[in-house]
Amino acid sequence: MTEELFPAEPREVAPGAVHLPGRLGREEQRELLAACRRWALPPAGLRTVTMPRGGRMSVRQVCLGRHWYPYGYARTVVDGDGAPVKEFPAWLGEWARGAVAAAYDAHPLPGGQPERLAYDIALVNFYDDRARMGMHRDSDEQSSAPVVSFSLGDTCVFRFGDAEDRGSPYADTELAGGDAFVFGGPARLAYHGVPRTRPGTAPAWLGLRGRLSVTVRQFEPS
Numbered sequence: 001m002t003e004e005l006f007p008a009e010p011r012e013v014a015p016g017a018v019h020l021p022g023r024l025g026r027e028e029q030r031e032l033l034a035a036c037r038r039w040a041l042p043p044a045g046l047r048t049v050t051m052p053r054g055g056r057m058s059v060r061q062v063c064l065g066r067h068w069y070p071y072g073y074a075r076t077v078v079d080g081d082g083a084p085v086k087e088f089p090a091w092l093g094e095w096a097r098g099a100v101a102a103a104y105d106a107h108p109l110p111g112g113q114p115e116r117l118a119y120d121i122a123l124v125n126f127y128d129d130r131a132r133m134g135m136h137r138d139s140d141e142q143s144s145a146p147v148v149s150f151s152l153g154d155t156c157v158f159r160f161g162d163a164e165d166r167g168s169p170y171a172d173t174e175l176a177g178g179d180a181f182v183f184g185g186p187a188r189l190a191y192h193g194v195p196r197t198r199p200g201t202a203p204a205w206l207g208l209r210g211r212l213s214v215t216v217r218q219f220e221p222s
């Protein structure tokens, strides 16, 4: 599942936050990219998100399962073309559950492996060379299930703090294409963001210019 001769081991960035380098192999990365390209098409396709005070997010986004807008979830693209949100595919939930199991086998949570994970939503973010994402918490879900992100294309700097406040100490991790990152348990509501990507670092064989992230979440408690 990796480009390297010796795959890097899962690494705990903070309690409950685990980086899984090389989680997706080439075929899975190609498959996920092809799916992102289908999801990006209208209706309910890739859009620019406008924040309540009028600022625009520099990433472009498409949602699956439920539509995220600042700050809530809806069944339709309430701040866009109004179309019903695209379906969340079962296989993506399987991928997310697999990443959670791998992360917490390597770095157990105090309460053990999370049970009855029923992933049902995903946010796909497209980063061009200048896009970034400010520090924020993923707090619009009612479930405390771990969030799982999958990265494709350019490497990025992923900044991970704590749940206390936006300005707390943080750790920077380089997330490369094919990596996964799981944050649950004590890290579920930690502040995180993407201060920059590293343009031109996507592997040539993938055929993507820029970076995609697919963050998988569970909306309601199961």
Ligand SMILES: O=C(O)CCC(=O)C(=O)O
Pocket: 123, 125, 133, 138, 149, 158, 192, 193, 194, 212, 213, 215
């Ligand atoms: O692009 C990433 O890796 C992070 C995305 C993120 O934090 C989010 O979608 O809430």
Ligand SMILES: [Fe+2]
Pocket: 136, 137, 138, 192
């Ligand atoms: Fe987030």
